[in-house]
Amino acid sequence: MKFDTVIIGGGLSGLVCGIRLLQHGHRCAIVSSGQSALHFSSGSFDLLNALPDGEVVTNPQKSVKDLIRMSPCHPYAKLGGDKFCELAGESEAFLRGIGLSFQGDSMGNHYRITPMGTLKPTWLSTSDFAVSKSERELPWRKVSIFNIAGFLDFYPQFIADEFAKIGTKSDIHLFSLPGLDHLRRNPSELRSTNIARILDKESNKDELIRILGKAAPDSDAIIFPACFGLENANMLPALGRATGKPIYLIPTLPPSIIGIHTQQYMHDYFIHSGGVYMLGDTVKRADVEDNRVTKVYSYNHGNIPFSANNIVLATGSYFSQGLIATRSRVYEPVFDLDVSFNSDRKDWYNRNMFDSQNYQEFGVKTNETFNALRKGKVVENLYVSGAVLEGFNPVKEGSGAGVSILSALFIADKILSK
Ligand SMILES: Cc1cc2nc3c(=O)[nH]c(=O)nc-3n(C[C@H](O)[C@H](O)[C@H](O)COP(=O)(O)OP(=O)(O)OC[C@H]3O[C@@H](n4cnc5c(N)ncnc54)[C@H](O)[C@@H]3O)c2cc1C
Structure with missing residues (x-):
């Protein structure tokens, strides 16, 4: 099965990337195991709510320079401050352009209300919230x-x-x-x-x-x-x-009706735009030759491989099994890509559950254009998007959806510019 681009993982990041590619006439397939983080989310999208030193962010566009200074491996640092601001605006236009109705923008966080009645900063909330x-x-x-x-x-x-x-x-x-x-x-x-x-x-x-x-x-x-x-x-x-x-x-406690609606809406939009979405299939391994992915194999398709000019890995973090943690290491299960993690397991977590947890920042290493690294070498046609990336803490910073959407749009534009 040949496509221009095959995306592994059909959560928020994979879908944004796929829809953007289809809008520009690419032949695109998504292979996705099952439910995504959206099914369990608040329904609001976070871009940047706090800096690594704990300082509260009111205007993500203004504060991104401080974030980049404090976290040089952050996905936003790879984008750079100017590109971050450009992509944040483009993300809002993209989501509204496909018919999702949101309130909020990247020039100023607003506050959503949790099921317990407390107020939490966020970037975009569905209009009914x-x-x-x-x-x-x-x-x-x-x-x-x-x-x-x-x-x-x-x-x-x-x-x-x-x-x-x-x-x-x-x-x-x-x-x-x-x-x-x-x-x-x-x-x-x-x-x-x-x-x-x-x-x-x-x-x-x-x-x-x-x-x-x-x-x-x-x-x-x-x-x-x-x-x-x-x-x-x-x-x-x-x-x-x-x-x-x-x-x-x-929002209620999970499952999230708004999150499920968003996932289903984007899935349908992808299909109606001509994409092929293989739900319930899991990519298990790939052939990599001369630092290029040549073939990708899934459970359902057995020995019949997928091949594509570009592959996007958008498999999510531990929650979606894009990263697997054993007692001694954290690894990426499809390509065995280079993953950043502390070698001493005691440094993975903090005993106070509400403190920042280091394991949240572990993820797949990439170069500046989000190409995966494997045995220290750049894999030229393999891009890494969303929660599986290294270098950010979605919980402490409040940056989960932002990283997933901005990296997806950046990668799609990179592929389209080839
Ligand atoms: C429980 C939870 C709640 C969250 N709530 C919020 C929130 O309210 N706001 C916010 O901004 N951020 C939130 N986040 C952060 C979240 O990570 C991002 O917002 C974003 O939704 C992640 O999207 P993603 O596409 O990168 O990954 P995911 O949503 O995890 O999607 C990855 C997809 O890849 C599939 N997959 C994995 N491995 C394979 C494989 N080998 N083959 C095929 N498919 C595969 C999975 O089945 C899954 O569908 C939350 C995260 C979690 C875990």
């Missing part, structure tokens, strides 16, 4: 918070308590629907994905309008767990129009 420009106040004097009775992945009272600390009052409403009673018989079934399938049904619209009508007359907005929009994007706007109040979503 409840967000604030400031950490110290919310845009509403009073809100009405709704939750499904018995749903344990969303915490209205914690949210109300956190809101009260910064001057916003709340009234809380628990409700049920006949379809939800069926799920409630088994608590493990009452999860965001199953709830969304019921709330998205047009047949429940009138009952939902009646329930949301119980919001306090003096509340400025309705707050709802992010359990809409898996199969029906029209329900939330329709409810907003009918109740006469804006309805904003707050």
